[in-house]
Amino acid sequence: MKIATYNVNGVNGRLPVLLRWLAESAPDIVCLQELKAPQENFPEQAIRDAGYNAIWHGQKSWNGVAILAKGLEMTEMRRVLPGDPEDIHSRYIEAMVGGLLIGCLYLPNGNPAPGPKYDYKLRWMERLTVHAAELLASGKPVILTGDFNVIPTTLDAYKAERWVDDALFRPETREAFGKIMEQGWTDALRLLHPNETIYTFWDYFRDAYGRNAGLRIDHFLLSPMVLGRLVAAGVDHHVRGWEKSSDHGPVWVEIGEG
């Protein structure tokens, strides 16, 4: 079973690219971020015509997350990250699908740092830490995936020294991410490719993609019950080179039978 995550940067503007990638890659489960569409403007029919059921949590202009599934029953568990009733950003959706609990997240960027946006990012990460621990305690096979907006190590950024003061790489950000990982999660791409340069995002300007000046910020966190079933993991790097591409590329894992 192939599970993918893709920050589309506008699901309607990206629809031709998204459909082309779905047809080519044929993932069974897909987590999308940055829909940038209100709930009623999600392209449900086009997604359905491509063979996928979908649940989504939209928002006007910004954020927005969705889970797609091909030929699999999907049961939504929640569409809000618990812990702050005041938080109105659409950044989390969770479902049981294919026997797996899939948490699809769009973690706040946090720039400029320091400042209120960075405070919001760190608070969001604290809430994620609490919820991630509860998911592990549930004993279910869990995959937490999406755009984490976290550069975990110096290996995960082109010229990491330029990112030390950035919200994606500041020590507090990496410590908060590390605290989640210590609960018992495994970074699937890094486990299977321990020393490779792997990027999932390339800026639109300065030919960042052509120079492979990227970041690895979209991740797959596997619970121990899923880890033993991990077969392969990678980035559909070439999709970033397509006309009208997102600034992120799709990332995927292959999970064997449980």
Next chain:
DNA sequence: ATGCCGTGGAAACCACGA
């Protein structure tokens, strides 16, 4: 060193992204 590009929405610019 830097939103230099891209998207969406409101209003022919601005917010936001990483």
